[in-house]
Amino acid sequence: MSDTVIISLAPVAADCTRVIPEELAQEILACVEYGAAIVHLHVRDKQGKLTPDTTDFQSTIDLVRHQSDLIIQASTGGVSAMSIAERCAPLDCPGVEMASLNVGSVNLGDAVYANPTPDVEYCSQQITARSIVPEFEVFEIGMVNNILTLNEKIKFRNPMLFNIVLGHRGSSPATIDALIAMRSMI
Numbered sequence: 001m002s003d004t005v006i007i008s009l010a011p012v013a014a015d016c017t018r019v020i021p022e023e024l025a026q027e028i029l030a031c032v033e034y035g036a037a038i039v040h041l042h043v044r045d046k047q048g049k050l051t052p053d054t055t056d057f058q059s060t061i062d063l064v065r066h067q068s069d070l071i072i073q074a075s076t077g078g079v080s081a082m083s084i085a086e087r088c089a090p091l092d093c094p095g096v097e098m099a100s101l102n103v104g105s106v107n108l109g110d111a112v113y114a115n116p117t118p119d120v121e122y123c124s125q126q127i128t129a130r131s132i133v134p135e136f137e138v139f140e141i142g143m144v145n146n147i148l149t150l151n152e153k154i155k156f157r158n159p160m161l162f163n164i165v166l167g168h169r170g171s172s173p174a175t176i177d178a179l180i181a182m183r184s185m186i
Contacts, residue, residue: 008038016048025063042075052086073098084119101134104143107170144185
């Protein structure tokens with residue numbers, strides 16, 4: 001096992017009401033100076049709302065890539081009414097090297113983060129067709145099983161990257177026991 005630590009930055013909170021590409025790029029680049037290697041970005045408009053319009057997203061990427069070699073990870077998720085095709089819009093943006101892949105539905109507070117199997121399969125196909133590296137977001141143990149089943153249809157390259165997400169109200173708690181259980185399934 002490696003002692004290498006990779007710092008992944010997710011600079012915009014779900015409740016953010018202001019996302020200006022120039023300001024966001026400055027914040028991201030400041031984090032690079034402290035060791036950030038990956039930035040996880042949702043496609044948001046200037047008011048912070050999720051959108052399939054990648055204009056501001058691409059502007060942010062261009063500003064960051066101009067001054068760093070930071071790995072750009074596009075989010076294909078977020079609680080919204082967007083279709084899976086709209087959620088996959090950032091996969092076509094130049095500079096995107098990684099993408100989050102949400103592999104099942106989960107309660108996030110009072111919201112239901114819906115990721116039905118056909119949507120997961122569609123998103124997986126879009127990611128792999130573009131040779132983008134998926135990072136599997138797992139909120140519950142059953143999602144690990146979903147990945148194993150999906151890998152029988154869509155051969156993901158190895159090593160597979162997992163993002164264990166704990167602590168949302170309504171899903172797996174942020175406890176050592178939950179982490180150990182997730183790790184043992186992976």
